[in-house]
Amino acid sequence: MRNILAIIERELRAYFISPVAYVVLTIFVFLSGLFFRSILAQVLQMGLMSQLQAQQLGPRAMDMPGMITRGFLSTMSVILLFVMPMLTMGLFSEEKKRGTIELLLTAPLTDLQVVLGKFFAGVTFFLILLLTTWIPTGFLYLYSSPASGPILTAYLGLLLYGLALIAIGLFISTLTENQIIAAVLSFGTIMVLWLVDVLANNADSTTGKAVLTYLSIISHLDDFMKGVLSTSHIIFYMSLMLVALFLTYRSIDSLRWRG
Amino acid sequence: MITVENLTKRFARKTAIESVSFQVEKGEILGFLGPNGAGKTTTMRIITGFMPASDGTVRVDGFDVFENPIDVRRRIGYLPENPPLYLEMTVVGYLRFVAKIKGVPKEKIDLEIQRVMERASITDVQERIIAKLSKGYKQRVGVAQALIGDPPVLILDEPTIGLDPKQIHEVRELIKDLAGNHTVVLSTHILPEVEQTCNRVVIIDRGKIVAVDTPQNLRFQLQGAERVFMEIQGPAPEITSKLKAMPGVIDVHTVGSNDGRHRFQIEGELKKDIRSDLARAVVQNGWGLYELQSVTMSLEDIFLKLTTAEERE
The missing domain is CATH 3.30.70.1340 (MTH889-like domain)
Known part of the structure; x- marks a missing residue:
């Protein structure tokens, strides 16, 4: 456990010594603020419209804070798609390039400890990113009283989604010595997992459609955003993460054989 | 201390080493001599557990590298050919990280770092960023890293490569100094290095051992x-x-x-x-x-x- 913590700590230091952490944080906070603002404006306009309609058709219930958080946190999943590869690109590729992988793999550590250390380093940084989204969400709490349930499930969904993305990126960074290649490949892979949803809509057979929809990394987020907790979605993200972590572990093993 | 038996490593396209066997006694400095690409690094990587062998066994202090990798790695300090340095860290920060992953008890870490820095004469640069150090200092930080935890076996791959003559001399003296308490295996393609530092020499060429003996005996036998x-x-x-x-x-x-x-x-x-x-x-x-x-x-x-x-x- 101490070994894993040491790896996490070193990796976090490396994030914050290099410009990567600051660039990623800045862009993430800026973009999330920007999106929050535009979603807020949209929802306010919708509210105004429905008020006008209410004068003619009678009052209708409208969960404005809920609409805002749902819109905002769904958008976060898109931003994360771009940001995550930047967090994971160097995790193993840099070690390979610098030769420090030889230190890690000859230290009295198991390969699993190395993989988990790297994974949780990425996860820790991701949690910091998620924390920053509490700035806009916090304002909602300050000026309105949103229902906390859907917000919590939405965050749980984002968390699971993020863990899966990190595991995928981690695996890909074991495949190359080049950070840029790792980032582009991770981005491409996640993008494909995103776009199967679009393919699903064009699928002919219903089974094909069901399979493709199930595979889509984004379709599983919808229920979380609506405040619905469903085991099948949790299992989807968890298994995606575990498969990617297992592949990472095997990739390190094969790295040893190939030298 | 180290027993290598019939070690063979095949890669996809070539056989790096074939049936390599030798022993290293406790406290001995064994030189691994051979031209570039002879299989020195591969052999060392197998001993340190970085890489599994295709065939054959390695035992370090009675532990099999393949069956008890962690026990073996705990007993080995390894300096790869390119010192495995995190360039953005300070010397102390780096050594602290190494001490942690090597499982040095928390309360002993500071003392241990001081000890290895003195041993490798890098105390004066302890707060510097590794990237800013000269090549000689980087190499010594690499040596210091290998010494952390006071492992009984040291495996040093080309420890003097890229150093200037004065630094080479210092590193050699350090290695000689370490023998006795440590069992040292060092590889080199520089011959005087072997003559000056090693008790015994293994000459390897194209993956096969061609001679094992003391430098003196080798000279005597072959002179004719x-x-x-x-x-x-x-x-x-x-x-x-x-x-x-x-x-x-x-x-x-x-x-x-x-x-x-x-x-x-x-x-x-x-x-x-x-x-x-x-x-x-x-x-x-x-x-x-x-x-x-x-x-x-x-x-x-x-x-x-x-x-x-x-x-x-």
Whole structure:
């Protein structure tokens, strides 16, 4: 456990010594603020419209804070798609390039400890990113009283989604010595997992459609955003993460054989 | 301390080492000598558990590298050919990280870092960023890293590569200093290094061991003849024939001449000192003797002899 913590700590230091952490944080906070603002404006306009309609058709219930958080946190999943590869690109590729992988793999550590250390380093940084989204969400709490349930499930969904993305990126960074290649490949892979949803809509057979929809990394987020907790979605993200972590572990093993 | 038996490593396209066997005793410095690409690094990587072997076994302090990798790694300090340094860290920060992953108890970490920094003479740069250090210092940080946790076995891959002569000297002294308490295996393709630092030499070429012995024995065994170099003033053909006729002399070659002085290389029978006889013969014949010197075969010659022998096969 101490070994894993040491790896996490070193990796976090490396994030914050290099410009990567600051660039990623800045862009993430800026973009999330920007999106929050535009979603807020949209929802306010919708509210105004429905008020006008209410004068003619009678009052209708409208969960404005809920609409805002749902819109905002769904958008976060898109931003994360771009940001995550930047967090994971160097995790193993840099070690390979610098030769420090030889230190890690000859230290009295198991390969699993190395993989988990790297994974949780990425996860820790991701949690910091998620924390920053509490700035806009916090304002909602300050000026309105949103229902906390859907917000919590939405965050749980984002968390699971993020863990899966990190595991995928981690695996890909074991495949190359080049950070840029790792980032582009991770981005491409996640993008494909995103776009199967679009393919699903064009699928002919219903089974094909069901399979493709199930595979889509984004379709599983919808229920979380609506405040619905469903085991099948949790299992989807968890298994995606575990498969990617297992592949990472095997990739390190094969790295040893190939030298 | 280290037993290597029939070690073989095959890669997809080539066999890096084949049936390599040797032993290293406790407290010994073993030199691993061979041209680039001979399989030195591969052998070391297998011993340290970085890489599994295709065949054969390695035991370190009784533990099998494949079956008890963690026990073996705990006993080994390893300096790979490229020191595994995180360039953005300070020297102290880096060594602290290494101490943690090597499982040095928390309360002993600071003391241990101080100890290895003193050992590797890097205390003066402890707060510097590794990227800003000179190559010699980086190499020493690499050595310090290997010493953390005081492992009984040190595996050093080309520890003096890329250093200037003064730094090379320092690193060699450090290694000699470490022997006794540590068992050291070091690889090099620089011959004097082996002669100066190692108790025993394993010469490896194209993945196979061609010789294992002490540097002295290797030289003695392979020498085959005593050689004497002489510079004499006088008639060359007469000198050659007269010296050749002397008892104990096997052969005489002319290796050059200058201003009526001729240089000869004389091969004598093994373990027979013919130098005084040669000097007397020169004086008795009235020639002028300018130089007389016995020539010992350097490890370099032996190395070339061993590694080129195979080529002729």
